[in-house]
Amino acid sequence: MTEKTGISYVKGDATAPQGKGVKVIAHICNDRGGWGKGFVLALSRRWPEPEAAYRRWHRARARNDFGLGAAQFVQVGERLWVANVIGQHGMRAGSKGVPVRYAAIEAGLGRVAGKAQELGASVHMPRIGCGLAGGTWSRVEPLVAARLTRCGIPVTVYDR
Template sequence: MVVSHARTNNSLFYYKCDNIEFLKGCGQLYTEFDDGVATRQINIINNDMYSSSSLHDWNEDVGFLLYDGHIDSLDLSDSVPITQLEFENKWQEGIVANKSQINYLKGDASLPLEEQTLIIHVVNILGKWGKGFVLSLSKQFPFAKNEYVKWSKDKETFGLGEVQFVCVDQQRATFVANMLAQHGVRKNDKDHTTYIDYDALRLCLRKVARFALINRLSIQMPKIGSGLAGGDWEEIEKIINEELIYYKIKCTVFEL
């Protein structure tokens, strides 16, 4: 089993090629590399734009929309480095043309839909794991609970906005993200306090997005932060759209 924490990202590089050969002609290619791995790509041919962060995306004019490999195995002699801003401006054009959305399903978010899945949920800064979705999650993957409890004793890294990534099934590449975005815990049925910290949740989801992109993972979750944490789902959904869907990461929310 593998446990890691979100890293500070200083390994992002961007390249542009103006004369790339696709299946049905030449066009432009914009690629983002994170620690040498191609994480997002924009393919432009005949004024049509196809943006992707998934190895499964394919188009009959372009071919596969994301390079499956490491930057070291690429010939970038025809490419030029570009800024993150230039890439993001072009990416935003692409997501407007090919909008993604959250997939909603009924069921238990602790049961992975497929291999290469990241299950994300909100945990509190008190080190308490006891009610709600965590009961189902710890039944499926007790290692995720054990690592959270162990992490809660580390005062240097255990704080709002931090994320603990736990590999719970190496063979199926299944991970759990324990996201520290909740101040306290609900005391009783009459307690209507909002314990979710929206800023911390946003910061957690940014780290989740990078982890999912570089490890080629889809994401699934319960309606995070809107149950015992007392958050407003409309506000949380907006943050999910801005921090996960923006990157075209496959994202499924389970409703009981």
């Protein structure tokens, strides 16, 4: 665990979170309804529910909160949830830069914090926003610390 952030770092698979108690696996999704590259593939190999729920959420976006900064919680086990956090605009880098949206990740993590507190859960994740979204961990880590660990929520980040 780093003293500065309170985040624990482990080698392993974020779809197989370690430890006891209720757990929330947080990851980043795009705001275009696309699901098919990166960490979401590992989630889909393990459980069909997060992808199905995300696609339903996106299809009904005119009537719900789907959009940057939103979070959807999908129960995949008795004591295990997946948080689909909308933290990237589009799916690839282009003339307007990378898809990651740090403010949206921060807002989504605030929603994850609320759910984790409600459930008495720890939060588990890969280095969110830093793969296909094009973000940097030096920008994301302080958001995780501010929204989760400083609120007393245990966080584990998994590196493969």
